[in-house]
Amino acid sequence: MWLLTGFGMFVVVIGYLLVTSLTPRRTVEYEPSPMQPADTRVTSLVYDTVTIDALDPTTWRFFDFDRRSLVGVPDTTGWDLAVRRFMVIAADAAVDLGKVAFDEVVEAPSSNYVTTAFGRDTVNAAMERWYHYSLWSHLLEPNGHVYVVRTREGHYAKLEFLSYYCPGVVAGCVTFRYVYQPSGSAEFEQ
Numbered sequence: 178m179w180l181l182t183g184f185g186m187f188v189v190v191i192g193y194l195l196v197t198s199l200t201p202r203r204t205v206e207y208e209p210s211p212m213q214p215a216d217t218r219v220t221s222l223v224y225d226t227v228t229i230d231a232l233d234p235t236t237w238r239f240f241d242f243d244r245r246s247l248v249g250v251p252d253t254t255g256w257d258l259a260v261r262r263f264m265v266i267a268a269d270a271a272v273d274l275g276k277v278a279f280d281e282v283v284e285a286p287s288s289n290y291v292t293t294a295f296g297r298d299t300v301n302a303a304m305e306r307w308y309h310y311s312l313w314s315h316l317l318e319p320n321g322h323v324y325v326v327r328t329r330e331g332h333y334a335k336l337e338f339l340s341y342y343c344p345g346v347v348a349g350c351v352t353f354r355y356v357y358q359p360s361g362s363a364e365f366e367q
Contacts, residue, residue, distance in 0.1 A: 232349035
């Protein structure tokens with residue numbers, strides 16, 4: 178009896194693995210955003226979506242909210258957010274607001290920000306698990322949380338991750354939408 182039960186469980190596990198490996202992987206895919214820093218810093222509320230090409234597992238890619246763009250070496254002193262594969266860190270600090278509607282977040286919180294721990298394994302604990310791994314599709318999927326990033330200048334951006342995939346379901350393109358308040362105000366509405 179135990180042998181038949183064990184064999185039945187083995188068949189179920191093998192069937193699951195076979196079905197998941199043959200199931201087409203479907204997810205939202207985005208083209209990487211170009212690296213085109215703005216000539217001038219933004220002065221009014223910004224609503225945008227950006228896709229960071231983080232395909233290289235050894236290289237951090239830097240994003241600056243003031244310039245609405247990726248910034249490259251040697252111009253990385255003003256970055257606010259950095260991405261390397263699935264790891265995301267803030268230059269100053271971030272807070273995880275949990276599963277709330279993006280549009281319902283109208284003001285940045287005044288506390289509970291987590292600073293980035295720089296070191297061998299650089300991490301920002303607030304954004305460390307912005308995704309969950311699907312055993313069924315074998316894809317990283319955004320967890321639906323909204324985050325607020327405090328920039329080096331003391332300004333605020335709220336963001337929500339949308340995808341981790343480039344066209345062709347290639348892992349490494351971190352896409353997020355955001356609202357950035359360049360005035361220093363904590364409000365995300367005009």
